[in-house]
Amino acid sequence: MSSDIVEMARNSGIVGAGGAGFPTHIKLSAKVDTYIVNAAECEPLLRVDQQLMVAFPEKLVNGLQLGMKATGAKRGIIAVKRKYKAAIKKLKQVIKTDSRLEILLLDDVYPAGDEHVLVYEALGKIIPESGLPLDIGVVVNNVYTLINLSEASEGKSIVSRYVTITGAVKNPTTMDFPIGTSIKDAIKAAGGATIDNYGILINGPMMGKAIDPKEAITKLTSGIIVLPKDHFVLKMKNERISSKVIVTKAACIRCQLCTEVCPRFLLGHELYPDKVMRGIAWGAPERPEYMTGTFLCVECGACTYYGCPMGLDPCKMMTEVKEQLRAEGLKNSHNRKVLSIHPEREYRKLPVKRLISRLDLISYNHDCPIQKRKMQVRQVSIPLKQHIGDPAIPIVKVGETVEKGALIGKIPDGSLGAVIHASISGIIRHIGQEIVIEKTK
Ligand code: SF4
Numbered sequence: 001m002s003s004d005i006v007e008m009a010r011n012s013g014i015v016g017a018g019g020a021g022f023p024t025h026i027k028l029s030a031k032v033d034t035y036i037v038n039a040a041e042c043e044p045l046l047r048v049d050q051q052l053m054v055a056f057p058e059k060l061v062n063g064l065q066l067g068m069k070a071t072g073a074k075r076g077i078i079a080v081k082r083k084y085k086a087a088i089k090k091l092k093q094v095i096k097t098d099s100r101l102e103i104l105l106l107d108d109v110y111p112a113g114d115e116h117v118l119v120y121e122a123l124g125k126i127i128p129e130s131g132l133p134l135d136i137g138v139v140v141n142n143v144y145t146l147i148n149l150s151e152a153s154e155g156k157s158i159v160s161r162y163v164t165i166t167g168a169v170k171n172p173t174t175m176d177f178p179i180g181t182s183i184k185d186a187i188k189a190a191g192g193a194t195i196d197n198y199g200i201l202i203n204g205p206m207m208g209k210a211i212d213p214k215e216a217i218t219k220l221t222s223g224i225i226v227l228p229k230d231h232f233v234l235k236m237k238n239e240r241i242s243s244k245v246i247v248t249k250a251a252c253i254r255c256q257l258c259t260e261v262c263p264r265f266l267l268g269h270e271l272y273p274d275k276v277m278r279g280i281a282w283g284a285p286e287r288p289e290y291m292t293g294t295f296l297c298v299e300c301g302a303c304t305y306y307g308c309p310m311g312l313d314p315c316k317m318m319t320e321v322k323e324q325l326r327a328e329g330l331k332n333s334h335n336r337k338v339l340s341i342h343p344e345r346e347y348r349k350l351p352v353k354r355l356i357s358r359l360d361l362i363s364y365n366h367d368c369p370i371q372k373r374k375m376q377v378r379q380v381s382i383p384l385k386q387h388i389g390d391p392a393i394p395i396v397k398v399g400e401t402v403e404k405g406a407l408i409g410k411i412p413d414g415s416l417g418a419v420i421h422a423s424i425s426g427i428i429r430h431i432g433q434e435i436v437i438e439k440t441k
């Protein structure tokens with residue numbers, strides 16, 4: 001029954017593994033026509049989704065079929081980049097007995113995996129501004145989310161995940177880590193950093209962020225990238241907003257290239273990063289709706305890392321303005337139905353190869369072979385909030401012994417959220433914003 005699948009996803013703690021962290025049981029409660037697998041993996045340097053499709057094609061297709069059963073979808077589309085040839089070959093074999101399923105081949109462009117872009121490429125339909133695929137009868141799930149759904153049908157909870165460790169490390173790899181493993185331990189597992197003065201990015205150079213090695217792998221961690229501390233991507237992520245404002249005032253040449261490459265603008269949405277930058281430079285916007293248009297920004301980074309010839313950061317400025325408007329209590333009023341895309345959209349797609357070169361990451365674009373053995377760790381620190389919604393509520397106490405897979409955090413009553421499980425067997429050592437478990441044997 002469809003409600004059993006929803007319950008199964010809820011009890012296993014499945015959330016959107018592609019980075020958004022939306023609780024999957026909520027998506028599965030919807031009724032839709034079409035189910036799309038987001039198999040684009042377009043963040044430069046990451047490998048994990050491509051590799052999982054090769055390693056576990058049956059699980060991916062089983063997860064898709066479960067998702068379709070839960071939502072009543074009649075059509076299932078696996079949207080995958082045509083360059084992922086090994087994955088396509090395996091998936092073709094697995095789907096051939098189910099006539100409802102098809103494979104859609106995507107170009108190697110960024111951001112092919114953005115939900116609005118993906119749905120347009122798959123169905124030729126434009127999701128309204130600020131809308132969801134659900135608004136046009138579609139559910140989109142990432143590869144790993146559906147593999148997790150398949151594993152949930154075998155009674156497994158989310159206690160580990162595969163992560164790509166790459167950049168300046170000795171043995172770039174993709175490995176299975178218990179949730180809560182420290183980033184520092186994960187880097188060690190890849191042979192350690194090859195440089196002394198380094199910084200760390202998680203989940204890709206475009207939409208990812210710079211983090212501290214003490215932080216932990218969560219259900220949403222797809223990649224860890226080690227780079228020299230003075231690498232321009234890290235410098236861009238770490239630079240203070242006050243400095244960015246000063247440089248914007250001094251250096252923005254009003255060329256509009258940031259807007260010209262924006263994937264949402266090209267889909268016909270009314271957002272104009274160049275006008276937001278001009279508003280910041282002048283101290284006041286030309287029109288208020290230019291500033292509220294920041295609510296339509298998905299922080300993909302295309303304007304900053306591909307568009308701007310002056311090294312400015314319109315992406316960060318869009319985010320900052322959006323956050324300030326929210327803090328002032330302003331609600332997003334941009335929900336226009338979009339009737340047509342930009343006439344030049346087809347010619348403005350950003351080739352990933354070119355993007356990697358612009359990001360100065362060619363020398364870090366490693367293969368990262370997948371290892372099937374699970375990483376063993378002595379201690380994990382499992383955040384109570386790894387998802388959209390409220391943090392999980394601990395149901396264990398300090399000093400208690402737990403077995404791997406035991407429920408340790410529940411969803412607060414009446415809230416949006418996801419349960420969490422012990423990722424190793426051991427003793428609960430600390431409960432704060434995370435639950436720390438130390439191995440006993
Ligand atoms: S980050 Fe820039 S390119 Fe991406 S959606 Fe926002 S404004 Fe557009």
Ligand code: SF4
Nearest residue numbers: 252253255256258308
């Ligand atoms: S691309 Fe850069 S310089 Fe050009 S308008 Fe946008 S922020 Fe200004």
